Amino acid sequence: MSRDILSMTLEEMTQAFADLGIQKFRAGQIYEWLHRHLACDYSEMTNIPKSLRDELSEKFPLYNCEIERKQVSKLDSTVKYLFRLHDGDFVESVVMKYKYGYTICVSSQVGCKMGCAFCASTLGGFKRSLYAGEILSQLYRAQKDIGERISHIVLMGMGEPLDNYDNVMRFLALVTDEKGLNISMRNISLSTCGIVPKIEELLKRKMQLTLSISLHAPSNELRSRIMPINKKYDVDKLLAACRKYAAETSRRISFEYAMLSGINDSDECARLLASKLKGMLCHVNLIPVNEVAESPFKPSSPERVERFVSILSSNGINATVRRKLGSDIDASCGQLRLKENKNREKGDE
Ligand code: SAH
Numbered sequence: 266m267s268r269d270i271l272s273m274t275l276e277e278m279t280q281a282f283a284d285l286g287i288q289k290f291r292a293g294q295i296y297e298w299l300h301r302h303l304a305c306d307y308s309e310m311t312n313i314p315k316s317l318r319d320e321l322s323e324k325f326p327l328y329n330c331e332i333e334r335k336q337v338s339k340l341d342s343t344v345k346y347l348f349r350l351h352d353g354d355f356v357e358s359v360v361m362k363y364k365y366g367y368t369i370c371v372s373s374q375v376g377c378k379m380g381c382a383f384c385a386s387t388l389g390g391f392k393r394s395l396y397a398g399e400i401l402s403q404l405y406r407a408q409k410d411i412g413e414r415i416s417h418i419v420l421m422g423m424g425e426p427l428d429n430y431d432n433v434m435r436f437l438a439l440v441t442d443e444k445g446l447n448i449s450m451r452n453i454s455l456s457t458c459g460i461v462p463k464i465e466e467l468l469k470r471k472m473q474l475t476l477s478i479s480l481h482a483p484s485n486e487l488r489s490r491i492m493p494i495n496k497k498y499d500v501d502k503l504l505a506a507c508r509k510y511a512a513e514t515s516r517r518i519s520f521e522y523a524m525l526s527g528i529n530d531s532d533e534c535a536r537l538l539a540s541k542l543k544g545m546l547c548h549v550n551l552i553p554v555n556e557v558a559e560s561p562f563k564p565s566s567p568e569r570v571e572r573f574v575s576i577l578s579s580n581g582i583n584a585t586v587r588r589k590l591g592s593d594i595d596a597s598c599g600q601l602r603l604k605e606n607k608n609r610e611k612g613d614e
Contacts, residue, residue, distance in 0.1 A: 270325035271299055271398025272435060275444060285324065291317065300445030303405040305329055326351070330402040332410060336594040343591030344411065348403055350375070354392055356423055357601040358403040360411060361590050368417035371403045372601065373433055374424025379458050381479070382491040383523055385557040385595075385602040386423040394428070397435035404440065418448060421456040421477070423601045427463035437474070450474050456521065461498040464506045468513060477519040477550075478507060482529045483538040491528070504541055511546040518547040523554040523599070524565035524573065535573045539580035549577055549584040555597040 270278065279292040294312060298304040306327065307318040330348035333355060337344050344360045356372040375392035377384070400420075408415045418440065420426045426433045433455070440448050456477035457464065467476070480500075482488035488495040495503075511518045520542070524530045542549070551573060553564035565573070570586055577584040589597055 268325050269328050269396050269398050270295070270321075271328060271401060272396045272432075272439070274435075274438065275442075281325075285320075287317065287320075295321070296444060299327075300401075300439065300442065303409050305406075305409075328396065328398055328402070330356070330399065330406050332406060335410070336596070338591040338594050338596065340593055341590050343594070343596050344407070345591060345594050345596040346403070346407055346410075348406065350395075350399055356395065356399075356403065357596075358407060358422055359591060359596045359601070360407050360415065363417075366416040367411065367413055368419060369404050369407055369415050370419045370422045371400050372422030372424050373400060373420055373426040373429050373436075377424050378428065379425050380493045381458060381481075381599075383481075383525060383554055383557065383560055383562050384599040385559075386599065388557075388559055388602055394424070394432060397432045397439060400432070400436040401439055404446070408446075416448065417452040419454045419456065419477075421454065421598065425458055425460070426455050427457045427460040427467070430463050430466070434470075437472070454519065458492060458494045459498055459503040460494065461502050461506045464503075464510060468506075468510050471514055473514075473516065475516060475519055476507075476510060477521055478503065479523075480520045480538075481523050481525075483534055483541055487529055487534070491525070500541075504545075507547070508545050515546070518545065520547055520549045521552060521598075522549055523552045524570055525554050526563040526565045526569070528562065530565040530569050530573055532572070532576060535576035536580070539577050539582045542582050543580070547583070549582055550587050551584060552587045552598055553589075555589070555592070555600050557599060 275292060275296045278296055279289055282292045298310045304310055307322045310318060328351040330350060332346055333349040334347040335344060342362055346358045348356050354375045356375055358372060359370040361368045374394045376389050377386045378391040380387050404415060439445055441450050450473040454475040454477050456479060458479045481491060485499050488500050507518050551570055553570055554562050574584045591597055
């Protein structure tokens with residue numbers, strides 16, 4: 266994929282151009298068109314001679330996302346995009362408006378292999394990982410479409426970002442580049458189901474991003490039942506890695522905990538969770554599970570959630586209940602899926 270120009274750093278682009286005898290300064294211009302002006306096509310690059318644009322579009326085709334469908338929530342103006350990738354695959358992204366600005370939730374893979382029992386993203390199986398440029402392109406297309414600066418990013422869409430480690434690291438480097446959109450690393454969250462060796466690798470980079478851990482259960486017995494990854498990296502190994510991460514980066518870890526009625530929402534679960542997180546620089550985000558048609562889980566009642574929060578708080582663990590956005594357009598956590606791909610395969614549009 267050396268020809269995937271949207272995934273190239275400026276240095277790589279400069280080198281690739283030099284190899285073809287293209288003048289160096291052109292790389293700077295093209296990089297700016299792609300990552301500053303968010304150009305979708307070489308034809309927009311008006312200060313580049315037509316002959317060079319033709320050469321580039323042949324040698325470095327742009328693997329952009331195209332907006333296939335856009336849904337706007339009537340409840341809270343959350344926007345969900347279905348993006349078509351260059352090879353005809355689809356991913357979903359969601360833009361949410363908060364007091365502090367716009368946040369985009371981007372996908373890192375087409376489908377997901379992780380198999381969490383409550384999540385729609387895993388239902389259609391796994392197709393492929395996205396290239397850095399394809400993750401960037403979700404942001405670029407959305408920002409252009411809404412006409413406002415998107416200042417925050419959450420890697421919480423479809424897919425497991427740490428199962429696509431190299432491309433995600435490249436994405437992070439490009440999106441925080443001061444010659445590009447220059448988004449602050451502190452405004453980026455990366456969410457993982459807990460691939461421990463990759464968390465350890467991430468730690469070595471000492472990045473300022475927020476690490477979110479999809480925990481969802483405090484014991485191995487329960488977590489293995491709903492999250493297959495726990496059989497590989499169990500909850501104690503995961504929490505030990507998190508403890509180290511928080512201590513060494515001084516960044517607060519965010520634990521995601523989907524409240525599944527009658528499954529993981531008991532007082533006992535709350536107490537066990539509190540004891541396992543004790544003393545760690547962290548925060549717990551409780552999310553009454555969003556219903557997915559194919560899965561049997563029901564959200565915990567507001568009273569149960571409140572009781573769970575109060576047990577955590579009285580044990581010194583900071584916890585909040587996440588506000589649900591875009592629920593009328595299936596844009597909430599765990600509701601992004603491959604539906605469209607499946608429909609298309611069946612030819613039933
Ligand atoms: N694979 C990564 C990124 C996905 S992030 C991860 O697991 O963290 C999506 C977040 O939504 C995760 O915390 C996930 O566990 C959570 N989630 C999945 N299905 C959900 C559902 N039905 N209700 C609420 N949260 C859900």
